[in-house]
Amino acid sequence: MTSAPMTEDQPTVAMVTARDLFAGFLKVGIQGFGGVLPWARRMIVDERHWLSEVEFTDLLSLCQLLPGPNIVNLSVALGNRFAGPWGAIAAVTGLLAAPFCIVMSLGMLYAAYGNSEALGGVFRNLGAAAAGLVLATAWKVAKPYIRRPEAIIVAAMAFVAVVGFGWPLIYVVLALSPLSIAWVWRLAR
Amino acid sequence: MKPDVLGTLVRHFVLLSLVAIGGANAVVPEMHRIAVEVEHWMTDRQFAELFALANAAPGPNVLMVCLIGFQAAGIVGAVAATIAMCGPSCLLTYFVVRRWERSRNGRLKKIVQRGLAPITIGLIAASAFLLTRAAVHDWLGAALAAGTFALMAATKYNPLWLFGVATALGLVGIS
Numbered sequence: 001m002t003s004a005p006m007t008e009d010q011p012t013v014a015m016v017t018a019r020d021l022f023a024g025f026l027k028v029g030i031q032g033f034g035g036v037l038p039w040a041r042r043m044i045v046d047e048r049h050w051l052s053e054v055e056f057t058d059l060l061s062l063c064q065l066l067p068g069p070n071i072v073n074l075s076v077a078l079g080n081r082f083a084g085p086w087g088a089i090a091a092v093t094g095l096l097a098a099p100f101c102i103v104m105s106l107g108m109l110y111a112a113y114g115n116s117e118a119l120g121g122v123f124r125n126l127g128a129a130a131a132g133l134v135l136a137t138a139w140k141v142a143k144p145y146i147r148r149p150e151a152i153i154v155a156a157m158a159f160v161a162v163v164g165f166g167w168p169l170i171y172v173v174l175a176l177s178p179l180s181i182a183w184v185w186r187l188a189r
Numbered sequence: 190m191k192p193d194v195l196g197t198l199v200r201h202f203v204l205l206s207l208v209a210i211g212g213a214n215a216v217v218p219e220m221h222r223i224a225v226e227v228e229h230w231m232t233d234r235q236f237a238e239l240f241a242l243a244n245a246a247p248g249p250n251v252l253m254v255c256l257i258g259f260q261a262a263g264i265v266g267a268v269a270a271t272i273a274m275c276g277p278s279c280l281l282t283y284f285v286v287r288r289w290e291r292s293r294n295g296r297l298k299k300i301v302q303r304g305l306a307p308i309t310i311g312l313i314a315a316s317a318f319l320l321t322r323a324a325v326h327d328w329l330g331a332a333l334a335a336g337t338f339a340l341m342a343a344t345k346y347n348p349l350w351l352f353g354v355a356t357a358l359g360l361v362g363i364s
């Protein structure tokens with residue numbers, strides 16, 4: 001449904017079963033240090049070619065507009081696209097199962113032993129490593145749009161609204177969506 | 190465990206699930222209000238430490254809710270809070286996406302998605318900037334961030350092993 005004439009894009013696989021979805025998202029959940037978005041993009045686009053770069057950003061954008069954690073929504077949307085309701089359930093279960101167990105185990109350890117100096121150091125280092133991943137993801141999602149000035153301008157406005165003015169995400173999305181859609185619509189005529 | 194605690198948990202997080210536009214990080218202040226100020230399930234400091242834990246652990250950051258649920262009502266609370274936080278928004282997404290993909294107006298869909306994509310890109314760039322600013326304070330942090338960036342952006346290697354290095358360095362006191 002989404003081949004962009006103005007952006008570079010690559011072909012994708014046709015068949016993805018509920019089992020594939022569970023396995024793929026299980027891996028994303030286990031790897032997903034510091035937030036799952038970079039790992040989800042890597043699995044879906046780079047490793048398994050379920051979606052092209054542009055399709056990934058399109059689907060993520062739709063999920064961003066809906067309430068709830070974006071990647072959880074993305075797993076539901078992707079699961080449904082390939083394998084219907086069972087696909088959606090398989091994907092979201094795969095995504096949450098392992099992290100739930102890991103976080104619960106850590107939570108119990110925390111409850112038993114409290115915080116320690118070493119643990120604080122581990123958190124700091126992991127945070128820095130995770131930041132690098134999100135930087136790389138930002139670069140990768142932006143790359144297909146780099147030759148489209150209107151896209152870069154809207155992206156820059158969203159960036160400044162969040163970083164410069166500290167607007168809540170919902171206002172940024174609600175304010176910029178009509179503007180950006182109207183702009184694309186005008187260009188497409 | 191008191192059933193009214195479970196009911197309170199579920200009520201809070203079902204509501205939060207349906208207003209959490211912008212993802213889990215957008216509702217952290219509201220989670221803090223609920224868990225610390227309204228229900229007194231934990232102290233301010235416990236909240237901060239559990240938040241760091243949820244962020245450092247693999248998986249979606251929304252799993253902060255299972256730690257809040259655990260603190261409030263044990264394992265059952267953790268499961269209930271997680272389902273309450275993810276269930277309603279998953280169902281909504283499921284029905285909206287089904288309608289969206291069945292809709293035959295391909296041109297309109299394409300224009301809407303092409304319009305929304307740059308906002309998503311800007312938001313990811315913003316969170317990358319904010320995370321980096323919050324997490325990188327010295328040469329070691331910068332090196333770790335640059336390392337995962339380079340592996341992810343320019344190579345096919347899995348950046349996971351750098352997280353192993355980061356953990357190991359932290360455990361021996363280098364951070």
